[in-house]
Amino acid sequence: MIQTPSAELDLTSDVAHLTAVLLDIESVSGDERGIADAIERALRPLAHLEVVRDGDCVMARTSLGRSERVILAGHIDTVPLPSTAGSRGTVPSVWDGEVLFGRGATDMKGGVAVQLALASALTEPTRDITYVFYDHEEVEASLSGLGRVADSHPDWLVADFAVLLEPTDGTVEGGCNGTARFEVRTAGKASHSARAWMGVNAIHGAAEVLVRLRDHEPATVHVDGLDYRESLNAVKIVGGTAGNVIPDSAVIEVNYRFAPDKGPEQAEEYVRQLLEGFDVRRTDVAAGARPGLQHPAAAAFVAAVGADPKPKYGWTDVARFSALGIPAVNFGPGDALLAHTDDEHVHADAVRACLRALVTWLS
């Protein structure tokens, strides 16, 4: 898709329609420049905001001398477009009555639209606000735009409390599961497939790995009053070299989403024990975050928006704020269960309700 450089965002329009405009700017991870440009162009003219840009991360803040500062953060990238022909969860977006379909509809351009509407509308908020629009959230943690600006602009990531506008269906979600990736390798010995007894089949050697993963029962772990459901899965597999050669290697990529009662080392140990006897290498990890709802700022936010807190299953950058010492929660429009599916969608009223709740809290 070719981005027309003249695509402009009207931050004063209906926030649901603003969401649709954002959906129409394709921004799969690594290709965020177009949407970052549009956001930067929309924010620069606002006299009450100071704006900086770092790569494809755009940040803006008020400086009214309020006693509290909050961060409102959202990622502007999406997972790849659906591969299923005829899917509505793609680019450009499609309205079906009041329901908006498109890649990013739930994860998380509805939340980004709310951030932008607030940035425009709240010229004199009761708390100082730092808005963070960042790139590369849907890929390896090491690429994260939020991680990058935490290093390059540490003074911008100082606050009493943060709200990440990831989809929570309008409720408040505390903490998040961690995520770790592993490569499990099986080795064999190549031979001609007509004389298989001369070789050792590495793909057959992977059968036991898949059986253990298939038969594993993921736990649900109670942490600070909330129940965190775990997931442990093979997400990729590749093996073999030719149709007439006994394969001498196979590689299984495993993703473990672990409850915030565990740190990265405990999560790794858990996977190593499950796959005892196999060659397991950790390739990526991001710690989870305990709910943190006992913090006064978090409790005040929960009271203001009036919803019972729930656990967050997916890893979000709440964990990164947690590591920076900033209590944070997830609160955003859309059903997280639709994220990354071919049927991703959000109801217009959900986006509007999220905006109203935050306006109330910050006015």
Place this chain on the structure above:
Amino acid sequence: MIQTPSAELDLTSDVAHLTAVLLDIESVSGDERGIADAIERALRPLAHLEVVRDGDCVMARTSLGRSERVILAGHIDTVPLPSTAGSRGTVPSVWDGEVLFGRGATDMKGGVAVQLALASALTEPTRDITYVFYDHEEVEASLSGLGRVADSHPDWLVADFAVLLEPTDGTVEGGCNGTARFEVRTAGKASHSARAWMGVNAIHGAAEVLVRLRDHEPATVHVDGLDYRESLNAVKIVGGTAGNVIPDSAVIEVNYRFAPDKGPEQAEEYVRQLLEGFDVRRTDVAAGARPGLQHPAAAAFVAAVGADPKPKYGWTDVARFSALGIPAVNFGPGDALLAHTDDEHVHADAVRACLRALVTWLS
């Protein structure tokens, strides 16, 4: 590797050294032009031979009006070069004393060297001889150069008996196993890997396929006095799309080497029964060949070279000659167990002994 167009073959040199020269001309399937050119240039000047070329297949024959005609056939392609660093079974070839290492050393440039030496030396053989040097043997049966010339030059593939110079370690091998390939597909449902319970994991669904293949005990089947050992293996696997998505598909490629008591349909039925409940599609098949050693021409050849016949495990074009109504055996230098390995090699004396045996039979 760039082939120098001036590379010439000296067919009167020691046949072991001629093998080394052939090894130094890289000829992985699909890239046989250089070696076919060299063979054609070497044969054209020989006045006792009629020569034709079809693609990268070169054929030559005597027409002395003998009462019997035999075909001596060999493929000029090889499997891909070894991927292991430091392997000696690559291009160019390496001598270690009297042992020659290189891709194709056993499968089957030693046999091709013997064919070429015979073509040059036997100006008045006791049987008329048709020499066939063909391309694309190490890939799908549908690409075979021998199959192509059987269609385009059927008059060249008429004979009383055929010898295929595939490696048999100097013995005579009768018949061959058949080979069939299958794709086994498992389907799932994509979801975010942090909420795996919303999806269905197609890689976990493949565990049972791999278990059945791993636990399967291949049969050894007695056919016309010889024992054919079968092989049934996963040779490739691929599945999954991204590190944070529950995979919705996996594909396992299966290769079944089946004894010549079975036809392609019976082989397919066998695999379908083993993998009952899974989506199995046959993608390629080549029938095997029963030993055929009861045929008078075959028996005479066995008596002349003086070796006990054995079964051939790997599929060879003996099966294609069998389908054309020409009894055929395998007889060539080198240990077939080394074929396609990173350590492929042949002893100089094995090549020389093969040449002597055929000279004796045909003079």
